Amino acid sequence: MSVLEAAKAVASLAGAIDCDVHPPSPRRDDLLPYLDEYWSEISISREVDVLELMSFPERTKPYMRPDWKSTGDPLEAMQKNLLDPLDLRHAILNVVSGAHAIFDPYLSAAICRATNDWLADKWLDRDPRLRASMLVPFQNAEAAVEEIERRADDKRFVQVLTVVGGELPAGRRIYWPIYEAAARHGLPLGIHAGGTYRNAPSHSGFHSFLIEDHIAHTQGFATQMASLIAEGVFVKFPELKVVAIESGVTWVPPLMWRMTKDWRGSRIEVPWIKEQPADIIRKHLRVTTQPMDIPDEPDEMEKALAHLLSDEMLLFSTDYPHWHFEGLEALPAGFPEALLEKVLRTNALSTYPRLGG
């Protein structure tokens, strides 16, 4: 790519909404100011500090872009590396945290709450372009609803966040109060790659290598979407949107085809599903663009994306600071130009109603 072409690529991204940006996940010292006396004492005396997911460690070196390494203030680095040069309108912060995997339902609630306070204080307050997903403890639906209510007035929180490998399939009724509160406040459910290891990540147990966990995430996204559909979550909460974050994108059409075909033959089992699953998926599922499992050749890429039969599902993301692209070429070369405006802005605005106001 020539300098001129590169400049053109960047210019076309100006004003985009980046739907997946990662601050470094907070350590104990970051969270102490936001924990009450009891939870401060607990986190100190019981060594609650590093909260990385074993299934998705933040420290995985191959995904750290060397030129984005920051030693100083991580927000300044994010501004310098991402927000300013891409001229982003908004960036949505997603903290992928061990809070999702803590067993103690009260400790996980306390860590989620403190993390959200830290996000507001150390990030959202310091750059008006930033928005955030709120962490809520799926281990404790009651506390999750409380957290949504407590933060609902802060419109800078635009979604609730969980990880794809949870304790139970996402459609189960135990989680419905969370979806009720989220839908009522215009918050999509963000499901990020990563697992809690409550269950083995494969039908045959745990993998030898991290790369296999990464590969298997699409199994999680597809089965979580299947669960949300089959259990009737979108019948009960017709406004709810689900955003699959860092999911890879092209796992979606095979799920659409398979579920629609199976539904024709087995709908007596789930009589509350009145629409074909492919249409439900197009209506309710959104997927972020990085990383994208897709051929390099522009023609083939366009064919693979055409299988979605929708131009409303893709949401632009960089997955900053993870290494999926060089320079500022955050969309793959040859990405269909006809999709750009929707992918960069419009789709995000209609997915996240709180971005608009």
Add this chain to the structure above:
Amino acid sequence: MEAPVIERPQQADQQLGVVDCDVHPAFSTPTELANYLPARWKAHVRDYAARSGNPLLGTLPYPRISPGNGMRRDSWPPNGGPPASDLDFLREQLLEECNIEFGILQPLAAGSMAFNQELGAALCTAINDWQIDKWAEPEPRLRASICIPQEDVKASIAEIESRIGDNRFVQIAMPPRTLEPAGRKRYWPIYEVAQHYDLPIGLHTGAFGYRPNTPAGWSSFYIEEHFAASNSLQTVMASMIMEGAFEAFPKLKIVLVEGGFSWVPSLGWRMDREWKRMRDEVPHVKRLPSEYMRENFWYTTQPIEEPEHNRHLYDILRWIGADRLMFSTDYPHWDFDDPRYAFKVPLEPAEKSAIFRDNAISLFKLS
């Protein structure tokens, strides 16, 4: 956006004949297999049952939609017994009606998934004897699979060795929902023997296993379970590639049975992308993952993929390669594919003969 297209039904070539890579033979009575077991195991099954990861004894954990736990309604033999338990009727309804030149038997009985591994080995031996006795001996169009108790590698190899002189067995059958991911070294002796004898290994999706069917636990409904079953085949593929099984056994042939195939291109792009970034973690994987897919894997076609726009199937076929796909009916199950109507788009003559017949003839050395 393309407009929906209505295509004419695909006609399999009636001159050539078809190879069906997924036929499920059944027992005439619940105790039929017991007659092939030694007295000790016959008594054990009677007194303690053949225990497996299925939470329900005697039925399936996700009840199917049609009678007989997911059978074609017209597949009950007129002379009695369950679907696919009567050779004469199977000949008439499947082999003659669908012009099947060869049918590969895929028994689904629980030998390979039995918790008691000695029992599992005995059940596999019994199933293999039964396949010959009841099916392959009287009907030369039907070919058998060497069922193995894969968690006991020594017993598995003994079973393979004992069948190797009988060329009515054309593949080794093991379940994809192994106790550990299929690429783990504990299973490599099986792969070594398979490569040595040039026997493909067929892995057929299963209705239950040792582990939850999603990374977030057990699904509630059959519609989810039926989809999730294909994920076990993705795990087989990713695990075997990432553990380096095909560097050790470059001629090993793996057939993924009844898991669909529309996910294959996406998984290949994903594995290649991750490998380019993380290959330091798996230095034993020397080539792009998709290259192993192109050389070491085959896929059976049923349940046929049905894109919303029929012609999108062409993209999938091209990305996978018509040399990798082999037709199957899944007789006598409810989602049976008829070779005359399964593909909703017309295929080129060369693709058609490859998918419906030639790939399987050559892979299984059928004659």
